[in-house]
Amino acid sequence: MKLQKASSFALYAVLELARNPTSQLSGTEIADKYGISAHHLAKVLRDLGRAGIVEAARGVGGGYRLAVNAKRLTLFDVIQIFEPIGPQGAATDDPELATDAGCALRMVLDELDDHALATFRSITISTMLKLMARRPWAGSSRFAKPSRQAESGR
Amino acid sequence: MTTPITFGKVGGIRIRPAVNSDLLGLIALDEEVTGLAKRKYWKETFARYGARRRLPRFFLVAEHRGRVEGCIIGEVRAWEFGEPPCGWIFTVQVRPKTRLKGIGTQLFETLCDAFRRAGVAKVRTMMARDNQLVLSFFRSQGMMAGPFIELEAALD
Numbered sequence: 001m002k003l004q005k006a007s008s009f010a011l012y013a014v015l016e017l018a019r020n021p022t023s024q025l026s027g028t029e030i031a032d033k034y035g036i037s038a039h040h041l042a043k044v045l046r047d048l049g050r051a052g053i054v055e056a057a058r059g060v061g062g063g064y065r066l067a068v069n070a071k072r073l074t075l076f077d078v079i080q081i082f083e084p085i086g087p088q089g090a091a092t093d094d095p096e097l098a099t100d101a102g103c104a105l106r107m108v109l110d111e112l113d114d115h116a117l118a119t120f121r122s123i124t125i126s127t128m129l130k131l132m133a134r135r136p137w138a139g140s141s142r143f144a145k146p147s148r149q150a151e152s153g154r
Numbered sequence: 155m156t157t158p159i160t161f162g163k164v165g166g167i168r169i170r171p172a173v174n175s176d177l178l179g180l181i182a183l184d185e186e187v188t189g190l191a192k193r194k195y196w197k198e199t200f201a202r203y204g205a206r207r208r209l210p211r212f213f214l215v216a217e218h219r220g221r222v223e224g225c226i227i228g229e230v231r232a233w234e235f236g237e238p239p240c241g242w243i244f245t246v247q248v249r250p251k252t253r254l255k256g257i258g259t260q261l262f263e264t265l266c267d268a269f270r271r272a273g274v275a276k277v278r279t280m281m282a283r284d285n286q287l288v289l290s291f292f293r294s295q296g297m298m299a300g301p302f303i304e305l306e307a308a309l310d
Contacts, residue, residue: 127290
């Protein structure tokens with residue numbers, strides 16, 4: 001499964017802000033750390049701000065901070081701002097979805113979507129921080145990636 | 155080979171095995187959490203998991219100032235499909251007003267310690283996928299999806 005870029009960028013930003021609750025971070029700082037587009041991240045942060053998840057502080061030393069409790073904020077809360085999650089219902093203008101094959105396929109896809117929904121709804125940002133601290137993927141080739149500033153710590 | 159479990163007291167919360175005198179408190183706690191009074195269920199559960207204290211079954215309560223604030227029940231189960239036995243949790247409850255104070259975590263960690271001492275290396279549980287509250291609790295304890303998928307069919 002892959003998330004849209006905006007969802008991933010939003011999660012990186014929220015996790016960074018939750019990891020640094022006493023400081024404010026600029027969009028550029030977060031973008032540099034993850035090697036992602038600062039321009040794109042700025043749009044994402046604006047959307048997160050409109051949703052009340054982050055708040056911006058203006059002036060010298062300004063930046064963003066998390067506006068909600070990381071123990072209450074779930075992955076679903078963040079992702080659903082940028083893309084639909086879970087069973088989407090049938091599109092009425094797709095006649096093939098009303099066939100037996102179409103219905104059977106939708107049933108299977110809905111099962112996958114239901115699981116994804118339950119997973120995203122049950123994992124909080126606080127739980128993600130614990131997972132990041134535990135690093136259960138360490139040593140797994142499946143998670144191997146090119147070394148990058150993002151994992152070098154702050 | 156099992157060894158005795160040590161039950162601790164952290165932050166005024168004492169985690170210990172359930173005893174007969176906890177039963178009324180447990181029934182009341184469950185009624186407060188679920189809105190249903192299930193006296194028969196709790197009496198049977200206590201008889202099975204609490205009264206005899208027959209290892210490897212564990213029925214633990216969290217007590218604060220003489221009142222039961224939470225409980226957790228689990229046992230070591232032989233596992234199917236070629237897997238070794240594992241610890242299985244099938245109940246966890248914390249009084250709504252005392253949540254987010256670490257009581258559930260203390261119950262979970264004490265039970266996991268009991269499982270370790272009983273010689274198992276994995277702990278598992280299962281719940282409805284729309285039970286976001288309990289699902290989030292187990293996730294916060296580091297639990298992730300395991301290698302099994304639960305399947306069912308209607309028996310017409």
